Amino acid sequence: MIKFFSLKKKKLSFERKNTINTYLFLAPTIIGMFLFLYLPFITSLIISFTDWVLLRSPKFIGFENYINIFTKDPHVLNSFKVTIIFTIVTVVLKMSLSLLLALLLNVDVKGNSVYRFIYYLPSMVIGVPMAVLWIWMYGREGLVNSVLVLFGIEGPVWLYDKSWALVAVIIIDLWSMGNLVIIYLAGLKNIPSVYYESAAIDGAKKLTSFFKITLPLLSPIVLFNFFLASISSLQSFDNIFVLTRGGPDRATHLWSIMLYETAFQSREMGYASALGWLQFIVIFLFTIAIFRNSKRFVFYMAGD
């Protein structure tokens, strides 16, 4: 009897000690994430229902901000269009071109790693230095126009031309697709060559084996890349802000830039929070849609 009781005591003590330890290790994370992420997250929802402008006292106005966004604000539709176009074009192009490049690099040629390094290099030079480099290159006598002159084309002053600014910005985004190429490459190398060999023996052509072997086996990676690229494009800010400040004449006025201007230049915290929440809802619904449908598009290798 006594033995039974002491055994039980020991078991509880270990579990309890373990739980205490777990939460000791997790304490900074739990406290920090609550204070700096979850609390602001909830607060911003509340703020979005007020008309708060910094340095004045806020007043609760319910859904008025949201209604104004959809009816009164002339810039909202433009920013929405710009953001959607930017996102769709960059994601589609980035995903397909980087896959093609990965296929190209998957060939066993001498000096292959040099090319791999070259394609990846731009994605290491990210941020403001890169944006500034391209501001220079897109200038009236910049490198881009100098190259076009060789082909007899007179280039526009890209970042100041309403019709070309968005194109210029998209090209820069594509320039740093190197990291996607590397991810695809890792995935391609993971496909056992046995599959291709037995397909070839069965008489399959290269194109067939691409669609029936490569693509299905790459689908987890494709989904991963697609998801990441979309989320990041939808929230893109840094590069374009430095490149054009959202201009010229709002031609590249992404939603995130509009948000920044509303919150930190006009100081309209309430309205800006509403803009932010609309962006979040779009991203959230998109995420759910992706995960719901992932089973349909993704094929996992047996045994993984």
Added chain:
Amino acid sequence: MIKINNKKNKNRIYTIIWYMIASVIGIFFIFPIYSMLIGAFSTLEQVYMPQINLWPHPIKLNFSEINQYMKDPDFLIAYKNSFLIALSIIPRVTVSMLAGFALARLRGKGSMIVFYFILATVMLPFSIIIIPQYIMFNQFGWIDTYLPFWLPAFMGDAFFIFIIRQFIMGIPKELDEAAYIDGCSTWRLFFQIIVPLCKPVISVCLIFSFVSYWNSFLGPLIFLSRSSHKSLPLAINALVYQLYQVTPWNTVMLICLLAAIPLFLIFFLLQKYIISGFVMSGVKQ
């Protein structure tokens, strides 16, 4: 004999075509960076000429010009400021290790729920969070200090916690059990056994967070408005948007080059960890 020759020739042609295509594409990727290098050491006239320069004539070391254009903050101070922000990755990765270990090994009651909440933070967009964060930091008087970067660093990073947890789950539990039998406490197990084994994943976290925080722009833009505390990206941005008669692109390129050097260094020195990092980050299910 003829058959073998044909195959060799075919292969040779394909190889040459491969090099041609790969090189044309490679030029697109590398020429901008090469131009930045050249422009950094050119004279002002060279940098405005509508032609493609393959080599600076004459070579000019524009280092002295940097301080002529970068006044407030000056270049070295901005560099130091960027480092001060980037150093916050140390608490960030450390706390992520603590959390990852707890979630992988200790798994106390309710820790799975905590894990899901940690993962969920990935979905919270910065654009929603900065506004209350700014208001909060403003109340505390933390604007124009580095506290907005350092304090949140102590919560770790959801993505890092995830990959660290994955990694530690790959370490055999027998190791833990052997250590416990030898009388090792949980903390000792963590510091003396688990952490050294986690060097690869820690390197990956350090690399990625360094690149991210060295380049960070929106955060500093909002929290560091006073000139003397500006980080390098902020200072470069201000420099370019200053109304000069003629923007000194040669000096600006040199500044950008110098700003990008830590990134090149990290890439060169830790290349193998970066590649393995992609494979490790859960891409393969």
